[in-house]
Amino acid sequence: MIKEISIKTSKDYFDSLRNRNLIVYYFGEQIDEPIDHPIIRPSVNAVAKTYDLAIENPEIASVISPFTNKRINRFLHIAQSPEDVVMQNKMQRRLGQLTGTCFQRCVGMDALNSLFSVTYEMDEKYNGSYHKKFKEFVVMVQNGGFVIGGAMTDVKGDRSLAPHQQNDPDLYVHISKRTNKGVYISGAKAHQTGCLNSHWMIVMRTIRLGEKDIDYAIVGAIPTDAKGITYIYGRQSCDTRSLDEGDIDVGNAQYAGQEAMVIFDNVFIPNERIFMNGEYDFAAMLVERFTCYHRRSYVCKSGVGDVLIGAAAAAAEYNGVEKASHIKDKLTEMTHLNETIYATGIASSYQSHETASGAYICDDMLANVCKHHVTKFTYEIGRLAHDIAGGLVATLPSQKDFDHPKIGILLKKYLKGRKEIPTENRVRILRLIENMTLGRNAVGYLTESMHGAGSPQAQRIQIAREMQVEFKKALAIELSGIKNNNSEKLTNKITDYFARVFSPPES
Ligand SMILES: Cc1cc2nc3c(=O)[nH]c(=O)nc-3n(C[C@H](O)[C@H](O)[C@H](O)COP(=O)(O)OP(=O)(O)OC[C@H]3O[C@@H](n4cnc5c(N)ncnc54)[C@H](O)[C@@H]3O)c2cc1C
Structure with missing residues (x-):
């Protein structure tokens, strides 16, 4: 169970993840302590960086909570002004720059902010007490300094059918049993970012619901180590490179993202942690508010893009072509695309407005435009990085070959670029580009950019609605x-x- 703690530093955070008895499977085996697994550890480091940044740069990554008057991590803050929403984006860009990957906390931040206003409006309509309970939850997680996962995406079965029409009711998370103390839920959520690295998970709805989907209209908070949860860790491309002896082939030895499938087998949510129970008419509002925040949260990719542009520029320099006009032009194009992502996201945040609850929300049209850019421009930036890097980005021999007493000498001779640059530096930069565009961190930079917060068509539908x-x-x-x-x-x-x-x- 969640301990009574207040997590402030990355050390506190690492300690908080131990002894939780999570049921986690990876490569067909149950893992004892995920934080100590060499493939999982880089994803924990990426979250830990969010604590470091709040200490190193409190202006950007922390804020005074209006509920507790204490300084808290910005990821746990309910935005009280357009400036608060803008500062989320600035923090996200900085963390993208520092980690070169997905640091996994945006989904929780956006879930907290969207539920704050949705519970308020639900109570206005139904005279309920969801908002009060939710605020108590927010204060508790702010005091604890917890990491929150946002569990939205159901596995969804046949996409053409509503939840209640599915052949198997478990293809969308639903209420399996009701008691006077709370409800039990069953089903599964796919692609859950940072779920093992979170302390709490907020289970939300994926799509709008109708009257017949009433058992699916459940939203609540669950400790990530609750009884009945099984995690099945997702494989990332080249993930086993994190097991290699050296730190070169992996590309980014320190940081990575994390996704897992989460299976709920009659998991209990007590009444005090239930924030929607049957109000199917508010499912669409929750999805829209969440995606509004979350689609402009993808400015994080402009921070990751800064790293990739830097890597491409370094690769060009190490090859001796940095002065060529087409190289300069390609770096300019990458920057143009990257700043376009940032510009639309930050503009959405600057155009925030107040909701009835007092929380501020960004502009929906620009948030969708931002996310739609992200689905394309990251791939184009990656393509240009490959162009500049040359074919070695995909054909380099292994670190073991470079370290070999006989062939290592040959590799260092034949893979030399500019004379003053050690061959190893050239290799490291190429491996970083590989990591971000074909390896572990391509999951965060490319596939997550495509599908996270909704596939491209979801943004086009929203843009068309509002055009x-x-x-x-x-x-x-x-x-x-x-x-x-x-x-x-x-x-x-x-x-x-x-x-x-x-x-x-x-x-
Ligand atoms: C790296 C990564 C991290 C993620 N992190 C999280 C997370 O932390 N939390 C979370 O909740 N989710 C997360 N997601 C999930 C993300 O929101 C989904 O991937 C996204 O909503 C698309 O759903 P899907 O993957 O099931 O694809 P699908 O829904 O199968 O979509 C595939 C294609 O089918 C189309 N399609 C789907 N349904 C229909 C339909 N009814 N009619 C016509 N076309 C349709 C889509 O437009 C798309 O082109 C993450 C995803 C990724 C890849």
Whole structure:
């Protein structure tokens, strides 16, 4: 069970992960202490960096909680102003730069913020007590300094069917039993980022629900070591390189992401930790609020992109081609794409507005545009990194060959680039590019960019919903001189999005 602790430093954090008796499977075996597993450890280090940054740079990664008046990690803060939302993005970019991977805490931050406003509005409609209970949960995790996982994505079975229509009811997490003390849930969540590295998991809904899905309308917080949970660790490309003796072939020996499948077999959620129970009409609002925050959280990839651009620039320099105009142009293009990701995310945050609960939320249109860029631009940045790196990024011999007394000498001779650069430096940079685009951290930089917070079509649907094409048509009709009485009325119909575009920034 969760201990009564207050985690402040990375050491506190490492200690907090021990002796939890999680049931974790990896390579067909049960693992005793995940934190000590050499493949898992780099993902723990990435989360630990979020604690280090809060100490090294409190301005960026910590904040005073309005509920406790104590300094807390920014990942646990409920945004009280547009500035708070903007600062989340700045922290995310910095952590991307420092780790070169997914540091796993954004999903929890975005779950906390979205549920804060959704529970408030649910209570307004149904006169319930979810918001009070949720606030108590927030205060508890802020005091404890805990890591929160956001468990949204169900395994989903046949995507064309609603949860209640599935052949097997467990393909979406649902209530399996109700008692007067709480509910039991069964089912599975896929791709759960940082779940073993979290202390609490907030189970949420994946999609909008209808009346017949009422047993699926359950949201609640569960300690990650609760009885009935089994974790099956996801394989990442080249993950076993973390078992290698040396630290070169792995590319980034310190940091990695983490994803696992989480299976719930009648897991208990007590009443005080239930934040939705049957209000299926609020499932869509929760999904939309969560994805609104989470899609602009993908500015983290611009921090990771900074590392990849730096690696490509170093590779060019070590090859002696850094002055070539096409190389400079490719680095400029990578930077343009990377800053476009950041620009749309941070703009979404600057255009935050207050919800009825008092928490601030970013602009949905720009959040979706940000995430949609991320689904493409990271791949293009990776492609350009491969172009600049040359074929060695995928054909280098192993560190053992470089260390071999006979062939090592040959490799160092024949894989020399610029004379003043040791061959090992060249190899290390190429391995880092490989790690970020083909290896362990490509999961975070590429696949997560594609599917995390929803696959590309999910953003296009949201952009299409909010694009106000009738308003735009009316603007054109009016200016073109076409006589149309209706268009004049429509041109003045400023929507939420444009209202934010035209109003002065909130402070
Ligand atoms: C690295 C990584 C980390 C992640 N971390 C988390 C996490 O921490 N927490 C969490 O909850 N989730 C997480 N996710 C899950 C992520 O949100 C999902 O991957 C995403 O929502 C897509 O779901 P899926 O993977 O099941 O793909 P699918 O839903 O199978 O999508 C595959 C394709 O099918 C299309 N499709 C799906 N359904 C339909 C339909 N009904 N009609 C038409 N087309 C459809 C999609 O648009 C897409 O093109 C993570 C994913 C990744 C890859």
